[in-house]
Amino acid sequence: xxxxxxxxxxxxxxxxxxxxxxxxxxxxxxxxxxxxxxxxxxxxxxxxxxxxxxxxxxxxxxxxxxxxxxxxxxxxxxxxxxxxxxxxxxxxxxxxxxxxxxxxxxxxxxxxxxxxxxxxxxxxxxxxxxxxxxxxxxxxxxxxxxxxxxxxxxxxxxxxxxxxxxxxxxxxxxxxxxxxxxxxxxxxxxxxxxxxxxxxxxxxxxxxxxxxxxxxxxxxxxxxxxxxxxxxxxxxxxxxxxxxxxxxxxxxxxxxxxxxxxxx
Numbered sequence: 001x002x003x004x005x006x007x008x009x010x011x012x013x014x015x016x017x018x019x020x021x022x023x024x025x026x027x028x029x030x031x032x033x034x035x036x037x038x039x040x041x042x043x044x045x046x047x048x049x050x051x052x053x054x055x056x057x058x059x060x061x062x063x064x065x066x067x068x069x070x071x072x073x074x075x076x077x078x079x080x081x082x083x084x085x086x087x088x089x090x091x092x093x094x095x096x097x098x099x100x101x102x103x104x105x106x107x108x109x110x111x112x113x114x115x116x117x118x119x120x121x122x123x124x125x126x127x128x129x130x131x132x133x134x135x136x137x138x139x140x141x142x143x144x145x146x147x148x149x150x151x152x153x154x155x156x157x158x159x160x161x162x163x164x165x166x167x168x169x170x171x172x173x174x175x176x177x178x179x180x181x182x183x184x185x186x187x188x189x190x191x192x193x194x195x196x197x198x199x200x201x202x203x204x205x206x207x208x209x210x211x212x213x214x215x216x217x218x219x220x221x222x223x224x225x226x227x228x229x230x231x232x233x234x235x236x237x238x239x240x241x242x243x244x245x246x247x248x249x250x251x252x253x254x255x256x257x258x259x260x261x262x263x264x
Contacts, residue, residue: 005197016032017032022211046258062091067084103125108129113137113188118253134159182195187234203248203251204249205251209238215235
């Protein structure tokens with residue numbers, strides 16, 4: 001039986017970081033160019049297109065096309081913390097166009113959390129019907145990040161009781177048990193993972209709860225957290241979920257092993 005839901009995994013840019021960002025090893029993550037090459041990693045930035053019977057959803061947006069032409073103005077201070085690249089055809093707008101879609105064909109844009117590599121390209125999706133972020137995430141956002149979503153019709157949602165997640169909180173997106181936004185805080189205050197039912201198996205998009213499968217296998221926290229206690233609870237839940245017989249895969253947003261593909 002064909003799945004009711006399809007998930008397109010896309011890479012919408014790359015980011016070069018100090019290795020202490022994906023796997024905590026220092027008290028503070030240094031800018032990418034402070035330590036030597038052996039401490040640096042290029043990581044993909046993932047976005048997702050989900051096709052549900054009730055609409056098309058994009059999760060996160062990757063880099064804006066302005067990082068190709070005017071990165072210092074677009075990224076501001078963030079441009080000095082990481083390196084960045086966006087190959088031709090790989091922006092979220094370009095990848096949707098390659099599928100015959102434009103922003104107006106997108107019913108909902110879900111923002112997993114408000115870090116720059118997840119929201120830089122949001123304005124490329126201007127014209128989408130709705131933009132969603134958790135109310136907790138928006139309440140705790142740093143003011144400088146507003147430039148990447150200012151002017152967009154960003155809505156907030158409150159967490160409700162759901163049967164998944166470290167705290168049993170999230171949102172059943174369409175009320176049919178096929179797509180859950182799962183409250184998985186710690187890296188940021190209101191981060192969500194996206195849990196998707198594909199026929200008789202689950203696909204978990206774990207955002208930045210961990211940066212690769214190694215993260216939850218070895219319980220390695222990301223280098224930047226707002227709450228280590230919550231980050232640990234979220235990571236342990238991802239580990240438990242990954243061990244379920246009906247878990248098809250868990251995908252970290254920045255895992256170099258994860259390649260663009262289609263599930264469902």
